[in-house]
Amino acid sequence: xxxxxxxxxxxxQDALLNDVIPxxxxxxxxxxxxxxxTCLDRRGNVYDTDKFIWLQxxxxxxxxxxxxxxxxxxxxxDIARHGADFLRRHGSDDDCSWYFSLDRxxxxxxxxxxxxxxxxxxxxxxxxxxxxxxxxxxxxxxxxFQNILRRRDNPKGRYSKxxxxxxxxxxxxxxxxxxxxxxxxxxxxxxxxVAGTIDACLREVMTLCLDEERMLLFExxxxxxxxxxxxxxxxxxxxxxxxxxxxxxxxxxxxxxLFDPRATKxxxxxDGEALVEKAVDVVMSTLEFGWDKECGGIFYFMDADGRPPExxxxxxxxxxxxxxxxxxxxxxxxxxRRQECWEWFETVHDxxxxxxxxxxxxxxxxxxxxxxxxxxxxxxxxxxxxxHVPRALWRCSEExxxxxxxxxx
Amino acid sequence: xxxxxxxxxxxxQDALLNDVIPxxxxxxxxxxxxxxxTCLDRRGNVYDTDKFIWLQxxxxxxxxxxxxxxxxxxxxxDIARHGADFLRRHGSDDDCSWYFSLDRxxxxxxxxxxxxxxxxxxxxxxxxxxxxxxxxxxxxxxxxFQNILRRRDNPKGRYSKxxxxxxxxxxxxxxxxxxxxxxxxxxxxxxxxVAGTIDACLREVMTLCLDEERMLLFExxxxxxxxxxxxxxxxxxxxxxxxxxxxxxxxxxxxxxLFDPRATKxxxxxDGEALVEKAVDVVMSTLEFGWDKECGGIFYFMDADGRPPExxxxxxxxxxxxxxxxxxxxxxxxxxRRQECWEWFETVHDxxxxxxxxxxxxxxxxxxxxxxxxxxxxxxxxxxxxxHVPRALWRCSEExxxxxxxxxx
Numbered sequence: 028x029x030x031x032x033x034x035x036x037x038x039x040q041d042a043l044l045n046d047v048i049p050x051x052x053x054x055x056x057x058x059x060x061x062x063x064x065t066c067l068d069r070r071g072n073v074y075d076t077d078k079f080i081w082l083q084x085x086x087x088x089x090x091x092x093x094x095x096x097x098x099x100x101x102x103x104x105d106i107a108r109h110g111a112d113f114l115r116r117h118g119s120d121d122d123c124s125w126y127f128s129l130d131r132x133x134x135x136x137x138x139x140x141x142x143x144x145x146x147x148x149x150x151x152x153x154x155x156x157x158x159x160x161x162x163x164x165x166x167x168x169x170x171x172f173q174n175i176l177r178r179r180d181n182p183k184g185r186y187s188k189x190x191x192x193x194x195x196x197x198x199x200x201x202x203x204x205x206x207x208x209x210x211x212x213x214x215x216x217x218x219x220x221v222a223g224t225i226d227a228c229l230r231e232v233m234t235l236c237l238d239e240e241r242m243l244l245f246e247x248x249x250x251x252x253x254x255x256x257x258x259x260x261x262x263x264x265x266x267x268x269x270x271x272x273x274x275x276x277x278x279x280x281x282x283x284x285l286f287d288p289r290a291t292k293x294x295x296x297x298d299g300e301a302l303v304e305k306a307v308d309v310v311m312s313t314l315e316f317g318w319d320k321e322c323g324g325i326f327y328f329m330d331a332d333g334r335p336p337e338x339x340x341x342x343x344x345x346x347x348x349x350x351x352x353x354x355x356x357x358x359x360x361x362x363x364r365r366q367e368c369w370e371w372f373e374t375v376h377d378x379x380x381x382x383x384x385x386x387x388x389x390x391x392x393x394x395x396x397x398x399x400x401x402x403x404x405x406x407x408x409x410x411x412x413x414x415h416v417p418r419a420l421w422r423c424s425e426e427x428x429x430x431x432x433x434x435x436x
Numbered sequence: 437x438x439x440x441x442x443x444x445x446x447x448x449q450d451a452l453l454n455d456v457i458p459x460x461x462x463x464x465x466x467x468x469x470x471x472x473x474t475c476l477d478r479r480g481n482v483y484d485t486d487k488f489i490w491l492q493x494x495x496x497x498x499x500x501x502x503x504x505x506x507x508x509x510x511x512x513x514d515i516a517r518h519g520a521d522f523l524r525r526h527g528s529d530d531d532c533s534w535y536f537s538l539d540r541x542x543x544x545x546x547x548x549x550x551x552x553x554x555x556x557x558x559x560x561x562x563x564x565x566x567x568x569x570x571x572x573x574x575x576x577x578x579x580x581f582q583n584i585l586r587r588r589d590n591p592k593g594r595y596s597k598x599x600x601x602x603x604x605x606x607x608x609x610x611x612x613x614x615x616x617x618x619x620x621x622x623x624x625x626x627x628x629x630v631a632g633t634i635d636a637c638l639r640e641v642m643t644l645c646l647d648e649e650r651m652l653l654f655e656x657x658x659x660x661x662x663x664x665x666x667x668x669x670x671x672x673x674x675x676x677x678x679x680x681x682x683x684x685x686x687x688x689x690x691x692x693x694l695f696d697p698r699a700t701k702x703x704x705x706x707d708g709e710a711l712v713e714k715a716v717d718v719v720m721s722t723l724e725f726g727w728d729k730e731c732g733g734i735f736y737f738m739d740a741d742g743r744p745p746e747x748x749x750x751x752x753x754x755x756x757x758x759x760x761x762x763x764x765x766x767x768x769x770x771x772x773r774r775q776e777c778w779e780w781f782e783t784v785h786d787x788x789x790x791x792x793x794x795x796x797x798x799x800x801x802x803x804x805x806x807x808x809x810x811x812x813x814x815x816x817x818x819x820x821x822x823x824h825v826p827r828a829l830w831r832c833s834e835e836x837x838x839x840x841x842x843x844x845x
Contacts, residue, residue, distance in 0.1 A: 066744075074743040077666055127597065130666075135599040185594060188536065190544040257486055257539075258818065334483040335475075335814040339749040339803060342811055394748060397811070402751055405744040409667065 028373040032430035035376075039424035042384070043417055048093070050389040050406065051413040055086065056106065060131050062113035067407040070388045074405075076131035080118055082412030084125075084147035087111050089413050091154035097421065104158055111155045111164060118148060123170050142182040145175050146204050153212045165215050172212055175205070176224070196247040196259060202231035203271040206278055225278055232271055233305065238331075242312035244268035245331065258337040263329045265317030266348030272306040272313075273355040276362060279303045307359040307368060314352065314371055322398050323378050325349060343402075344395040346411065349379040350419035357426045360434075369434055391416050437782040441839035444785075448833035451793070452826055457502070459798040459815065460495070460822040465515065469540050471522035474821040478813045479797045485540035489527055491821030493534075493556035496520050498822050500563035506830065513567055520564045520573060527557060532579050551591035554584050555613050562621045574624050581621055584614070585633070605656040605668060611640035612680040615687055634687055641680055642714065647740075651721035653677035654740065667746040672738045674726030675757030681715040681722075682764040685771060688712045716768040716777060723761065723780055731807050732787050734758060752811075753804040755820065758788040759828035766835045769843075778843055800825050 030038070054071035055063045065082040066075035090107040094100065117133030119125045124139035125148045139145070149171040156164035178184065182201060189196075206228040213221050235252040236244050246262040249255050279302035317325045324344035330336045352375045360368035382399050383391040385406070393411040394403040405411070439447070463480035464472045474491040475484035499516035503509065526542030528534045533548035534557045548554070558580040565573035587593065591610060598605075615637040622630050644661040645653050655671040658664050688711035726734045733753035739745045761784045769777035791808050792800040794815070802820040803812040814820070 068744060075665075075667060126599070130602065134602045136602050138597045138599055140597045186597060188547045188549050188595060190535070190547055193539065193543045193545050256484075258484060335477060335812050335817060337818055339752060339812070343748060396805070402806070403744050403748070408744060409746055 028377055031432050032427045032434050033432060036424045036427035036430075039420045039427060043420035043424065046384075046389050047391070047417050047420060051086070051417075052102070052106065055407070055413060056109060057131065060113075060133065061109065061116070062129075062133070063110055063413070065407040065412040066409070067405065069385065069392075069404045069406060071390075071406065075408075077136065077409075078113075078129045078131065078133070079409055079412075080114070080125050080127055080129070080144040081141075081147050081410070082407075082414070083110055083114055083118065084144070084151035085412055085414035087114065087151035088147070088154045089417055091151070091158040093417070093421070094158045095154065107155050107158055111151065111159075111161075114148065114151065115164075115167065119171075123167070123174055125171070138186075140183060140186040142175060142178055142201065143204060145171050145178075146201075146208055149175065150208055150211050153215055157214070168212060169215055172208070172216065175208075176220075179205075194255065194257070195250050196255065197231065197235055197250055197252075199232065199236040199244055199246050199267060199271065202228045202236075203267065203274060206232060206271070207274040210277060210281065229275070229278065229302075232275060233302070237309065241316075241331070242309050243316060243331065244271060244309065244313070254331075258330075261331045261334065262337075263313075263316070263331050264327070265313050265325050265329065266327065266345065266351055268313045268317075269310055269325075269348070269355045270351035272310045273351070273358050275306045276303050276355070276358050279306065280362070303359075303362045307363050307365060310352075310355045310359055311367060311371070314375075319344075319397065324382075324395070324397075324399060325352060325375075342397040344382075344397065344399060346379075346383050346391050346393045347415035349375055349383065350415050353379065354419050354422045354426075357423050361426050361430060437786055440841050441836045441843050442841060445833045445836035445839075448829045448836060452829035452833065455793075455798050456800070456826050456829060460826075461511070461515065464495070464816070464822060465518060466540065469522075469542065470518065470525070471538075471542070472519055472822070474816040475818070476814065476816040478794065478801075478815060480799075480815065483814075484817075486545065486818075487522075487538045487540065487542070488818055488821075489523070489534050489536055489538070489553040490550075490556050490819070491816075491823070492519055492523055492527065493553070493560035494821055494823035496523065496560035497556070497563045498826055500560070500567040502826070502830070503567045504563065516564050516567055520560065520568075520570075523557065523560065524573075524576065528580075532576070532583055534580070547595075549592060549595040551584060551587055551610065552613060554580050554587075555617055558584065559617055559620050562624055566623070577621060578624055581617070581625065584617075585629075588614075603664060603666070604659050605664065606640065606644055606659055606661075608641065608645040608653055608655050608676060608680065611637045611645075612676065612683060615641060615680070616683040619686060619690065638684070638687065638711075641684060642711070646718065650725075650740070651718050652725060652740065653680060653718065653722070663740075667739075670740045670743065671746075672722075672725070672740050673736070674722050674734050674738065675736065675754065675760055677722045677726075678719050678734075678757070678764045679760035681719045682760070682767050684715045685712050685764070685767050688715065689771070712768075712771045716772050716774060719761075719764045719768055720776060720780070723784075728753075728806065733791075733804070733806075733808060734761060734784075751806040753791075753806065753808060755788075755792050755800050755802045756824035758784055758792065759824050762788065763828050763831045763835075766832050770835050770839060 050071060054067050057064050062078050062083055063086050064073045068074050087107050087110040090103045094103040117129050120139060125144040126135045126139050127137035127141050127144055129135055149168045152164045152168035156168060179201060209221055209224045236248055238245060243263055246264055247259040254260055279299040319326055325348050327343045327345050328336050328338045328341040356368050356372035382395055385392055390406040392401045396402045459480060463476050466473050471487050471492055472495050473482045477483050496516050496519040499512045503512040526538050529548060534553040535544045535548050536546035536550050536553055538544055558577045561573045561577035565577060588610060618630055618633045645657055647654060652672055655673055656668040663669055688708040728735055734757050736752045736754055737745050737747045737750040765777050765781035791804055794801055799815040801810045805811045
């Protein structure tokens with residue numbers, strides 16, 4: 028690579044503003060029924076019209092955030108409102124629990140079994156409330172957030188298939204997402220609740236789910252943080268772990284002092300700086316563990332002990348994994364100036380930019396085989412929407428533009 | 437290929453008796469806690485000890501069936517009893533609903549949400565009852581079968597996430613499995629119930645789920661058999677469709693006369709012979725559709741309209757898909773003598789035998805990439821056990837041994 032940070036910052040911002048965002052502006056707006064199309068093929072043609080709450084909410088968040096934090100373009104606020112109105116009208120049941128999916132018209136298809144639908148809805152309405160000065164949106168974000176906290180110890184509720192008691196597990200996913208969400212909603216929450224939630228998230232992510240010897244985050248652990256020898260208990264998702272670490276760096280920068288070291292094993296860091304160093308350590312060891320030495324790229328799922336993973340997609344290379352790694356690495360470098368962060372940033376940057384973007388039709392491909400070939404030529408689907416690509420391009424360009432020119436690996 | 441049917445019959449039987457069955461005899465018996473280990477790595481070492489009801493039951497069935505239909509080896513009956521005792525002790529709740537999985541000791545891990553656990557349990561206890569002359573096993577098979585019929589219109593029960601009414605779908609999987617199961621249990625059921633179940637299965641598989649223009653089986657259709665334009669509604673699983681067709685050939689050979697043509701659209705075949713021809717037509721068109729013209733092998737999942745499939749594993753080549761195709765093709769040839777059946781049999785045989793078997797450590801690999809390379813070097817796991825490989829080797833050798841010597845493609 029060898030490019031200077033300011034050149035890179037322009038490169039990332041150019042891709043954001045002149046390629047990725049225009050792709051979604053052009054192809055994703057459902058002017059007839061409201062909301063967004065997210066199932067877009069390589070050229071941007073709609074190949075399925077169902078509406079998945081995760082992706083509807085994430086796009087509302089994305090356009091609201093661009094409006095709030097990058098530039099007050101009225102068309103961005105319009106697009107955010109277009110999705111927020113659809114979600115408000117159709118997205119939740121009477122208890123303000125968010126469905127998983129709707130049909131094109133907004134009729135509910137899949138029940139509110141998935142707490143992350145609620146997480147992304149809260150994130151969307153909070154950011155949109157700031158953009159539009161919309162008090163009802165703010166209340167919707169607040170109510171949804173309280174619902175999430177109430178459900179957090181049993182997030183799947185009646186849909187849980189685990190027999191109670193046999194093998195209790197705690198999971199990384201929810202505290203990790205909450206670590207990000209609580210900062211998103213901080214402006215609309217009681218400060219005591221913010222502090223308590225941050226404290227709990229830090230404990231669950233950095234102590235419970237973190238194996239301090241291997242410096243790897245496990246997706247599932249026993250309630251005391253020990254490992255459970257089963258498929259779920261051995262599961263490592265490098266992309267998840269790395270993404271969680273930049274959420275933690277965000278927290279550390281603003282809330283490091285809130286972390287209570289007495290609640291943990293092995294004296295974790297007490298202050299923001301030590302927490303950032305630890306988060307970067309985890310990013311480094313996760314990349315060492317999750318990088319495919321043979322073909323390049325970061326594996327999707329791995330077994331901590333090297334046994335055969337359960338998931339058939341384990342060796343695929345996914346867009347979001349690489350984008351989250353870029354954000355974590357540039358943030359890690361910016362906060363610690365550790366040389367290895369910059370070296371890894373260059374490695375992941377080169378891998379990703381060579382393979383994921385589609386100069387011909389815009390946006391990024393999402394799904395590469397182990398060898399790095401596109402095996403699903405879509406730009407959006409049930410899980411890929413207007414979120415990871417623009418969020419990462421924006422965060423990276425922002426962080427890169429703050430770096431001095433003399434970075435050299 | 438070009439081998440003679442009698443040579444091929446010996447080849448399949450040799451693999452069954454001197455490679456595959458010994459692998460499971462040697463590695464899968466849990467002498468300490470009962471039941472079987474199914475998570476076996478390439479060499480047969482146990483890498484996970486959880487016990488999945490599908491696989492426990494299928495192995496009980498397999499060893500019982502070999503004992504009943506191939507050779508009365510006492511050690512086969514012992515192995516079947518070893519699993520049947522474990523299942524009887526731990527596998528079901530008080531309502532005789534079968535859990536999805538247990539831990540090594542037999543403590544329930546995952547609730548009885550999956551009706552196919554019940555299907556394979558019924559199949560296991562029926563075949564075991566015949567082998568062991570065990571009346572209690574027979575009653576268990578009968579009770580479980582009645583449970584399945586009672587649950588069949590709402591198989592997921594309280595675990596269903598579909599919002600009732602918005603998009604009702606009928607699925608291929610259950611009637612397809614029932615078509616096989618009802619013949620397995622015929623000896624223990626009321627003949628009127630057998631006839632009624634066969635009639636319903638034929639209607640659902642050969643009329644409701646079958647697209648008569650494309651001659652493809654859809655995994656999900658509207659209640660009137662029309663197509664629904666969504667991910668589920670466009671889903672084709674060629675392996676499923678082909679496996680269903682040899683179940684139908686089995687039915688046609690014994691029960692063709694029971695099929696009521698008045699209950700269907702477009703006058704379906706009324707007799708066994710026409711039903712077999714139709715089943716073979718479906719096998720042919722499914723292979724034409726599902727065969728990977730570039731790399732060889734049969735795709736795992738496809739979108740009927742060529743849009744991007746939802747499932748990330750869509751282009752992988754799975755052991756069971758190819759084995760079920762071999763059974764369907766040799767049966768189809770045996771019953772119709774259609775030359776194209778034999779040609780496809782040779783094509784699939786050559787593809788599968790070149791890539792799936794592991795001469796070094798025995799048994800077959802399960803999971804190949806699109807290009808045909810092993811990407812999960814396990815011999816058994818959460819979904820692969822002692823079932824598809826031995827069942828297909830046995831059925832093929834049986835059918836091949838009945839063919840005349842002059843088959844030539």
